[in-house]
Amino acid sequence: MRASRLTVFMYAGIIGVPVLFILMVAGLLLNNAYALDVISMLLLLALVLFGVSGIFEVYAHRRYPRSGNKAGNGEFIENKVQPKSRQGKEISVVLKRFNSTTKEFDRVTYKARVDDRTTVLGALLDIKDYQDNTVSVRCNCRMGICGSCGMVVNGKPMLACETSILSAVKNDSVEVAPMTGHPLLKDMVTDFADFFERHRSVEPTLYRKDAREKYAPTEEYKQSQEELDKFLPYSYCIMCGLCLDACPVVNSNPNFIGPQALSQVYRYHADSRDQRGKKRLFDVDTIDGAWGCEFSGSCSKACPKGVDPAAAIQMLKGDIMKLLPENGE
């Protein structure tokens, strides 16, 4: 509004000043002193108004660009982010929230607008930001590589950030719960301390005898495509914990080291650069190590990155049989 009113003043100035000037010249020619005085006063007034409105215009433009959505010059409007959740379909999202005080689950239903590109994580964060700030979710990269957002969606363990919510919706409703194979903290968030300790316990470090070369490297260790392919599939593990959540053995025998850690034993064991030798096999040649696995295959089904921990464990068992003498038949 402010801008358009100023513009009226500007137009008045642009048209009025020359008209008055012409009138003044006419008055001069007619030699009418009275008319000349009146016209020159009007001209002065118009000039002052014109000047003041100009200053206002510059000032207003400096302080406030012409209009909020035109970004000062009207060029960047296409970049404007539209408010979320205006389009799409309305669904119910049932959150099985773990209450950290009562140690029980509260089932809370939220409404969310989603479309075919909304992920489960996207919907949860929308709920958190715009409906209930107290919802807690662990997430980071939202592109399936950091491993933060393992959850149970309609009973199936998966990464929330790479699951389309509409693909999981049944009867316009979807249930999201935390993983239960790990201790619970709050809402969708679980405690990973035990999971990390399992990983650490198998010494998952590329072992080299030439420590000096490791830290002051002179040349790369050569590796053929064939050697690479042996361990590459097992190096995709993002430590999301979904396999442990799915494993029926760990859930009944917590001493079993679990599919994630064992797959990483095989990952380093199969790497041609590793010089740990049979030590890695010795360490997992136990009833709670590789032999604890009952090959249900749940871990491999749950893995969002196509790592096949069940296969890795079978390979470990095979190598133990083959390479460790006391197991030889």
Next chain:
Amino acid sequence: MELLDYDVVVLGSGIAGLKAAIHASRSSRGSLRIAVVSKLHVMRSHSVAAEGGISGVLYPDANQDSQKLHAYDTIKGSDYLADQDAVEMLVKGAPEEIKFFDHIGVPWNRREKGMISQRAFGGMSVPRTAFAADKTGFFMMRSLYDELLSYKNVDLFNEHFATSLIREGDTIHGFVAFDLANRKIKAFRSKSLVIATGGASRVYHLTTNSYSNTGDGTAMAFRAGIPIKDMEFVQFHPTALIPSGILITEAARGEGGYLRNVHGDRFMENYAKSKMELAPRDIVSRAIISEIREGRGFKDHESGFGYVHLDLRHLDSKKIDERLPMIKEITMKMLGIDPGKAPIPVRPATHFTMGGIHTDIKGRVMKNRSHYMEGVWAAGECGCVSVHGSNRLGSNSLSQCSVWGRLTGEEAAANAQRKGKMPSGKFVALAEREEARVLDIAERKGHQNPYALRDSLYEVMDEHLYVFRTLSGMRFALKKITELRKKAGDMYIADKGTTYNTNLREAFEIVNLLDIAWIIAEGALRRHESRGAHVVKEYPKRDDKHWLKHTIAIKSLGRIRFEYLPVKIRGWQPEERKY
């Protein structure tokens, strides 16, 4: 409040942070107590999202490459704002880093005779980017994490959010953090502190970055009166997936992908004839936005975004599976698009913070233009040495994080060994004061919803401090940011719980974002030229006579004081930047 004493504390757990911890431990032969403090699980930092690769001259003879050429490419890419001595250090250290990562287990793609394969990247004269498919950052992070687990003298603190550095005089003595699991306040006291908290791209709405990239370390340093350098230079990655902003690696173009507009034309021909799609990122981003603005882009009606096509259909499907598997995985899962069969919708999104904490060439944090701060280093994206100047070349960031991660780790360890005694003084009193402040913010009843403030910030940043900038737009943004900063003093944290309170953490992050936005907007408004990623409509030309210098922003008395520092030139004189 719990007081924790460590010889060396590393704040942040990306590639730079983990490298610093490993090399601090290694160079002190395990004699120092070292802590890595991260607001995430240590292995989940944003470095895992790096896709395309790490630059470094591995085979000068076979690739007809040299460190000189790498340096020249980097300096030209930076639009001559990079400090040339720092660039020399980068290109010299990079090859060794790639081999180091080979030695700790990164599954590099290989070429004949088991050598490490290298691919073409934007602004690089020859292929010199080593890669492990398109998950390079992820593999580097996992290998570093697994390597770190073998160090018995390094303690990892997962999910601890730092709120403030403790400064006494000209020394940084550590910081205060709260444990996300139970909101307990812990004061980390250190002889040497390495800040490696990463970039601040989350100050924009459409970004390739993880949710965690809120510039916490940079903002804390700023509030502690430490100079912040060149923040107006924000990199926009040309090819981010819409509508999410997920990164589609530059390697997609390095492997031969085309950019096409609505007419199917390879429009880069009109912007960078010799390099085409492999021109530096600032140039490609501007080209895409120009195409969209001039009506030759596509429009996504649900999100309102304009976009162009990244076309990989002509690439061999085996090549995509071998070298770009994650791109395929992402487009299939997010949009149901097979890149071998349909083009990918992309547009520029915030990707990298060229600026950061002002450090010298060894990563030591500066107190002012010429003097050091005691006991503190900065490495990785949060530090500004500066090697990237006004525009970073793709794949130089992983080398930067590695080189300065190692260097700061070694320097911090040497300093801790020299120092001997833990600082005493007023540390505990200052930390207790910070504890009271944090608890007050958690408990008090304010009126502003932090997410509403964040959304208002997104709106001004995405609109006025984007690829093309105008004076009026930047002035508006600055005014709006000042308003938002005032409102942020009256925030209301709805979640009053003590267990995994993400609401509280995010409120602190949003305050950090507002501080970062303030530095970006005011620095940008003051730079009267167009250079690299900073382009102003009213000043369309680079101005070496007046602006071949770094912006230094220092907080003082509630305002920002700006100083300028000349660029270090070592033989490469500024020339016209054409591709």
